[in-house]
Amino acid sequence: MNWTDERVERLKKLWAEGLSASQIAAQLGGVSRNAVIGKVHRLSLPGRAKAGGNAAPNRAQKRPAAVPQRPATYAAQPRAAAPSRPVSRPVGATMVKEEVEAEIFEAVDYVPAKNVVVPISRKIGLTELTERTCKWPMGDPLKDDFCFCGAEAPDTSPYCKYHARMAYQPVAERRRSAEARG
DNA sequence: CCCTGATTCGC
DNA sequence: GCGAATCAGG
Numbered sequence: 001m002n003w004t005d006e007r008v009e010r011l012k013k014l015w016a017e018g019l020s021a022s023q024i025a026a027q028l029g030g031v032s033r034n035a036v037i038g039k040v041h042r043l044s045l046p047g048r049a050k051a052g053g054n055a056a057p058n059r060a061q062k063r064p065a066a067v068p069q070r071p072a073t074y075a076a077q078p079r080a081a082a083p084s085r086p087v088s089r090p091v092g093a094t095m096v097k098e099e100v101e102a103e104i105f106e107a108v109d110y111v112p113a114k115n116v117v118v119p120i121s122r123k124i125g126l127t128e129l130t131e132r133t134c135k136w137p138m139g140d141p142l143k144d145d146f147c148f149c150g151a152e153a154p155d156t157s158p159y160c161k162y163h164a165r166m167a168y169q170p171v172a173e174r175r176r177s178a179e180a181r182g
Numbered sequence: 183c184c185c186t187g188a189t190t191c192g193c
Numbered sequence: 194g195c196g197a198a199t200c201a202g203g
Contacts, residue, residue, distance in 0.1 A: 038188095
């Protein structure tokens with residue numbers, strides 16, 4: 001993956017918006033956060049005021065959310081109602097977060113888990129899926145808006161980091177509480 | 183241990 | 194120029 005003008009422009013924009021290097025790497029896809037940081041330095045973009053810590057605002061707005069069940073298959077499986085339209089956003093969110101999460105909230109009305117990079121969905125079709133694209137279904141399977149997340153997914157999971165958390169967290173929680181009961 | 187950016191240095 | 198490894202910090 002090379003630094004095309006288009007990708008450099010996106011990098012500049014996202015960096016200026018205050019996204020962290022790892023978030024930018026996730027959204028560009030195909031590069032590590034180190035690569036992003038390296039490029040930022042080579043471009044002589046302004047660094048963050050303080051190293052480490054949370055220069056990038058990344059706290060999810062608290063909102064009531066139904067925890068989704070893991071979809072059994074990728075398509076044509078009735079899911080617990082996942083809104084496919086934008087929902088009204090609570091006030092108090094930062095501009096940066098609004099922009100970063102806008103796309104994901106259009107299709108998924110879930111609270112992002114802590115410490116998980118929220119990818120920007122590419123909203124791809126079935127025929128566009130590869131081993132490295134997130135296969136989380138979006139929209140209504142019976143309607144034209146049905147598609148897949150399509151964000152960069154690790155080869156260890158059918159989902160991007162964000163949706164992997166969505167898919168497996170309920171299972172993990174169930175296991176944990178079962179163990180707690182003994 | 184999670185995360186953050188900064189720096190170095192072999193490629 | 195690139196980015197993994199490493200460092201330093203919250």
